[in-house]
Amino acid sequence: AQSVTQLDSQVPVFEEAPVELRCNYSSSVSVYLFWYVQYPNQGLQLLLKYLSGSTLVKGINGFEAEFNKSQTSFHLRKPSVHISDTAEYFCAVSRSPGSARQLTFGSGTQLTVLP
Amino acid sequence: NAGVTQTPKFQVLKTGQSMTLQCAQDMNHEYMSWYRQDPGMGLRLIHYSVGAGITDQGEVPNGYNVSRSTTEDFPLRLLSAAPSQTSVYFCASSYSWGAGYEQYFGPGTRLTVT
Numbered sequence: 003a004q005s006v007t008q009l010d011s012q013v014p015v016f017e018e019a020p021v022e023l024r025c026n027y028s029s030s031v032s033v034y035l036f037w038y039v040q041y042p043n044q045g046l047q048l049l050l051k052y053l054s055g056s057t058l059v060k061g062i063n064g065f066e067a068e069f070n071k072s073q074t075s076f077h078l079r080k081p082s083v084h085i086s087d088t089a090e091y092f093c094a095v096s097r098s099p100g101s102a103r104q105l106t107f108g109s110g111t112q113l114t115v116l117p
Numbered sequence: 118n119a120g121v122t123q124t125p126k127f128q129v130l131k132t133g134q135s136m137t138l139q140c141a142q143d144m145n146h147e148y149m150s151w152y153r154q155d156p157g158m159g160l161r162l163i164h165y166s167v168g169a170g171i172t173d174q175g176e177v178p179n180g181y182n183v184s185r186s187t188t189e190d191f192p193l194r195l196l197s198a199a200p201s202q203t204s205v206y207f208c209a210s211s212y213s214w215g216a217g218y219e220q221y222f223g224p225g226t227r228l229t230v231t
Contacts, residue, residue, distance in 0.1 A: 006159075034217060043224070043225075044224055044225075045207055045209075045222030045223050045224050045225055046160070046207070046209075046220075046222040047222070048219045048220070051217070051219070092159060092160070105162070105220070107160040107161075108159050109157050109159045110157075
C-alpha cells in the first residue's frame with residue numbers, strides 16, 4: 003500500500019517570498035510522484051511530475067520539486083510567489099511501473115499569498 | 118478542444134433520489150475516472166475505465182455505478198443518494214492508463230444530499 007502525507011494544511015506567505023510545500027510518501031516499491039494545483043472552483047491541473055532520471059523536476063509557473071528517495075519526500079518550491087499562486091496544491095503518488103488507477107492523493111495544502 | 122466537461126455544475130438531491138453525473142471528453146482518451154473530493158481528504162477514486170466497455174472499481178465504489186459505452190462518455194450514477202455522498206465530484210481522462218500519462222480534470226460537480 004502507498005500513502006501520501008502533506009504536512010501543512012495551510013501555508014500563508016507574503017508576495018515575492020519563497021515557499022516550500024512539503025510532501026512525504028510511503029511505499030514499498032518505486033513510485034511516480036506528482037504535484038497538482040487546484041484554483042478556486044476549478045478542476046486539478048498538473049504542475050509537474052517525477053517519473054525517473056534527474057531528481058530535480060521543473061514544472062509550470064516557476065515551480066520545481068525535488069525527489070529525495072532516502073527521505074521519501076517530494077517537496078514543492080517556488081523562489082518568489084505571486085498573488086495568482088493562491089490555490090490548493092495536492093501531492094500524489096503512483097506505483098512504478100504504475101497505473102493511473104493506483105494514484106493516491108494527499109489531503110492538500112492551501113497556499114495563500116498575501117499582498 | 119473542450120477537454121473534459123461535466124454536467125451539472127451543482128445539484129441538490131433528497132435522500133433516496135437517484136441521478137446521473139455526466140462526463141465527456143473530446144481528446145480520444147482511453148482512460149477515464151471519477152473521483153470525489155472531501156475536505157481534508159484529498160481525492161479518492163470511485164470508478165475508472167481503461168476503454169469502452171471496460172470499467173472497474175476504485176477505492177470508494179459503494180453507492181455508485183458506471184458504464185462506458187463510448188470512448189467519449191463516462192457517466193456516474195448514484196443509485197439511492199445518501200448524505201454521505203455530499204461531495205465534489207471530478208471526472209478525469211488521460212491518453213492511457215499508465216501512471217506517467219497526465220490526467221486532465223473536468224471542472225467538477227458539487228453535489229449536496231439533504
